[in-house]
Amino acid sequence: MTINSDTMRHLSEAQVSVELETEDMTLNIGPQHPSTHGVLRLVARIDGERAFDVQPVIGYMHRGYEKICEVRTYPQITTIINRIDWVSGYANEIPFIVAAEKLMEVEVPERAQYIRLILTEMARISSHLIFMASYPLELGAATPLFFALRERERVLDLLESVTGGRFHPNFNRIGGVKPAAGAGPTMKKTSQDLPANFLPETRSAMDRVMEVCDELEDLVAGNEIILARTRGVGVIPVEVAAAYGLSGPNLRASGVPFDLRKIEDYLPYDRFEFDVITGENGDCWDRWHCRLQEIRESGKIIQQAIDDIPSGDLLAKVPKLIKVPKGETYVRAENPKGEMGYYLVSDGKDGPYRLKIRSASFSNLSILPWVLEGVLVPDIIAIMGSLDFVLGDVDR
Amino acid sequence: MTSSPSETEAAVETEPQAHPLQEYADGVADAVGGTAEIQFDTIKVKVPNDAWVDAHVTARDQFDLVFFSWLSAIDWCNEVEVGDELSEEVEERFELLTTLGDLTEGKRVTFSTDLDAKTPVIPSLIEVFAGANWHEREAHEMFGIDFLGHPNLAHLYLPDGFLGNPLRKSFPLLTREVKPWPGKVDVEAMPEKPTTENPES
């Protein structure tokens, strides 16, 4: 018996048509799941290993901050907003404080601005190091976690030595930074500066962070398995990213050199040299690599800021009972996770009339249904992790 | 000030001399058929209700404002259950806000439109910016604003069956209702002597 090519094609087609009839399965990932960073829930329809129609369900950590802020005074609000994105609590305070200062037309002393800038960059490093830690873990490698967290601990210790809080510094005041950062007998009334050896220790900590970046690059970046898992996975083109409001490293990974530190003037970033890191393809690998490079850039900024930090006051002259004049403004800042902004509406009282919190992770996460369409189940985790969200930042 | 008189009026109130962004703001306002106002470096373009979607299309296509930052609302309301009352009377309304940005120069424009306080309805932006999806869901549950043409206005944050719109000023904040304020307690006065050394709160 001979089989010609026609018969062959016929046979293969027949095989396709009698393919097993399969049933889709609804897989509920979360709200309690090892890699949903808290309480995100994904409802996915999966066919074998392929997922379709992934719908994120959020709100398990909604704390109603926008409502709460309406009944708080301005000094009280800083304690709340650094709990929005607790991984970089310090950086959250900046745009709000700057917005209030704008309305009050307060000039912030130079030294306070530099301290803010150094601490913001340290918050960025600690946030990115968390990503460096958790992302390989989501791909199955546990060890980078400890390398990254070890250095993060160093950075957080320094942050704590200035502000008194590791995660929730509550260090910014309208008009500058907290004048009395700790307390001790007779310390109250005196102005209290950075700890004596904070700057040299920060410098050496930054050197160590650079070393660990190299270590992480050796451990993770060259790893063929990581490359196979992340290259070309979860590609987000610029247009889609912009329409969904993706910001921060996620947007830059798609190839746009858009960094609010270069554009807005909320902190004196224009005095320092640093590169805006961009990716090439907008895939998971680029998002990982962008963040690694940004740690290095932040280290550069901190070193430069330590070099020329001026001396002077920490707090401008502001009334004891803070009342913000009537007005509206939107201030956005480049947070570790992306664009963090506050639309502050004041009507002249001691608390805001309305405070819209634009958090980066909320918009970053809203792209999930688009980017997770038709990917494999392991890639759901890989893509989700690469967006680097914090559920507190999503739910607010 | 090279713009038409009606726009200048709105801008002049807060800015005595021309803001460097004024020209750009007026350009955007002219193109979308609204009025521009600059407050503290924030360009706010007020557009009429029915030009809402078109304004965003124009902003996106002509002014390259492709970055959809956020969408939210403000409840302007004279009677409040929570927080302080307004210092002066306002027209009762919802103000819907979006902020768009470009990805090159860092320009950003906040668009605003007023919605009726009783029946707030507006066409959805979801066709213009896909990212408006979640923001509109949030505004829907928080303020009760209806977005026509939105495919799924289900609750985003709140549990199913939650009644009310929490960010409306008429929605009481329960945590502040159930517990008395500890600061209300005062030092017991001396008999027949009023306390005098209480600092103002």
Add this chain to the structure above:
Amino acid sequence: MAMRVKPPPGLGLIKGLGVTLSTMLKTIFLPHKYLATVNYPKVKEVPVPRARGVIALDQEACTVCMLCARQCPDWCIYIEGHKEEIPPDEPGGRVKVRAKLDRFDIDYALCMYCGICVEVCPFDALFWSPAYEYSETHMGDMLHDMDRLQDWLEVVPGRESIEQGTYQG
């Protein structure tokens, strides 16, 4: 970044193995330098002097002005007090009126550790201490009364260490 030389396959894997192996050897043979963690209950890390661990109260300094309770964002400070007359030191002198503290409770189950109360206190009655080991098995026990808060005064760091202030751990 533009021109990347393609490394031979497997090199990345071997590099990674090198990192873990060298870490292992370093940790085993030079634990003092490379070990990142400590044996917690046996060895304790020293928190920084400025750390916001627990709030101490100096009862003598408190004038029951209620500022802290009013400024607290969480409403977790409960204060009660009364006025009392202090007889004059010498006969014929003025009778002083002083506020006496009856109750000063901080509910640490509610406290957000923001430090506003410490900041607003005009009479130096509240202090931060970096002490942290006061967890309880019952939530109600997290309410520290004024005597317990007074005890924390012993672990408040001095001015010197707060100015030096970096971590020692």
Add this chain to the structure above:
Amino acid sequence: MIELLTDLFSNFWVSLAGKLALVALMIPLIGMALGFAEIKLSAKMQARVGPYFAGGRWGWAQLIADGIKFFQKEDIIPTAADRPVFKAAPMLVLVSTVALLVVIPFGPGLIFRDLSVGVFYALAVSSLSTIGILMAGWSSGNKYSLIGGLRAAGQLIAYELPLVLAVVGAVIMAGTMSMSGIVEAQIAAGFPYVIVQFVGFGIFLVAALAELTRIPFDMPIAESELVMGYLTEYSGFRFLFFFLAEFANMFTLSAIAATLFLGGYWLPGVPESVLEFAGPAILLGKVFLLAFVMIWFRWTFPRFREDQLQTLAWKWLVPLALANIAVTAVLKVVL
């Protein structure tokens, strides 16, 4: 006295009971030793202290404490579970491990049963554990478990072939399928087979990792994706069974690799007269070396994706193993 003992053990049933007791003791001991090595070494690789509390120094009793804890736990079987299968699965996994011990030569003559098809038997039995995993995944009544079980099945099919083909080279060189025969052939040849069969050894190691469902091939567990895969619903002593089986399996597969490629109980330069006593120690040393490599891999590498694993198996390992066989066969005939 000694005669009495020898007499006693020459009785089939008594010796069988003795061997069984030995195996029953060996499994938890090996499992604990390797488990402890894993937690301690992983801690050091991550600059941590690791367990240090239980048992005083170095926390040596950590796993004993863990074992006691597992036995204290409530035995939970999900309502949706297929109860008999759910209960049988951990036992099957453990049995396959125990059965593997039978054919491993610990020294000259020190073997539970010297089968003439020892290699064949070992490879056949080792895949039993995957059946157990599939059963566990299916019977748990949990979607994550089901996906994990099916992934395990896919992995079994993909990796059984390279595993077998990798061994063929060594078998061709030795000319026998008996495990002790292969060791003796290596002694006779004067070198461990890894020197010429390094390709086979590498493939065997990779395939063994996949067989063990260890990182980088731990897709059936994949805790970041599938929570705990087929283990999700297991708790208490059933989980302990899986836990022990994992480490005991690591031991047996390392022992097979050591026997086939590294000379088993023999070390070049060690006189044959002491092998009877030194043999088990030598084998254990080699096993721990291989186990260390597995632990090292686990704490360095991330996990593959299921389709990438299949690609690796079918496109790389199988052709490579076939080429290795061909070359070995040709050389065997030519030389």
